[in-house]
Amino acid sequence: MTTIQDYQDKNKHDIKYYRKQMSKYLLTYNQIKEGIQFKEEDIKNxxxxYFEVCPAVHKVNKSSSQWTIEDKRKYMADKIKAGIVIDKLHIKQIERCLLLISKDKYYDIIPLFYFEHNTIEAIAEKLxxxxxxxxxxxxRLLDKMIVCYFGASSILE
Incomplete structure (x- = not known):
C-alpha cells in the first residue's frame, strides 16, 4: 500500500528540475511576449x-456540428483571449523575479545569457x-528566481 509520504517522495522534484524549468521560461520569455502580439493580431483578424484566413479559425472547423460565422468568431476570440491572459500572467511573474534580482551585482548574467544568448565565456569577459x-x-540567481516563481515548496525537502 502506498502511503502519502511515499507519494510525496515519488512526486517531489529536486532543485535541478526547477532550474531547468526556470531556464526554459527565461529562454522563451521574448518569444512569449511576441506571441501575445500575434494572438492580438489574430483577434483583430x-x-x-474574410476572417477564414486567420490561422486560428481552421482549428474550429474540425467540429462536426454546424457553427455560424459569429459562433466561430466568438469561440476563437475567447480561446485566444484566455491564452493571452495566461501568457501575460507568466510574463508578469518572470518580470517580478527579474526585478527581485535586479539589484544584484551579477544580475547582468541573466539577460546576457538568456536574452542575448551569450556564452558563459563571453559573459565572463564582459564582466x-x-x-x-x-x-x-x-x-545562485536562478535559485532566487525559482523561489519567487514557484514558491518555497521548490526548495523545501
Whole structure:
C-alpha cells in the first residue's frame, strides 16, 4: 500500500528540475511576449469580413456540428483571449523575479545569457571575472528566481 509520504517522495522534484524549468521560461520569455502580439493580431483578424484566413479559425472547423460565422468568431476570440491572459500572467511573474534580482551585482548574467544568448565565456569577459564565478552566480540567481516563481515548496525537502 502506498502511503502519502511515499507519494510525496515519488512526486517531489529536486532543485535541478526547477532550474531547468526556470531556464526554459527565461529562454522563451521574448518569444512569449511576441506571441501575445500575434494572438492580438489574430483577434483583430477574426473581426474582418474574410476572417477564414486567420490561422486560428481552421482549428474550429474540425467540429462536426454546424457553427455560424459569429459562433466561430466568438469561440476563437475567447480561446485566444484566455491564452493571452495566461501568457501575460507568466510574463508578469518572470518580470517580478527579474526585478527581485535586479539589484544584484551579477544580475547582468541573466539577460546576457538568456536574452542575448551569450556564452558563459563571453559573459565572463564582459564582466571581467572568472568563468566559475559566472556559473556560480547564474545558479545562485536562478535559485532566487525559482523561489519567487514557484514558491518555497521548490526548495523545501
Amino acid at each position: 477574426l473581426e474582418k469580413e 571581467f571575472c572568472d568563468v566559475i564565478t559566472i556559473y556560480r552566480n547564474k545558479k
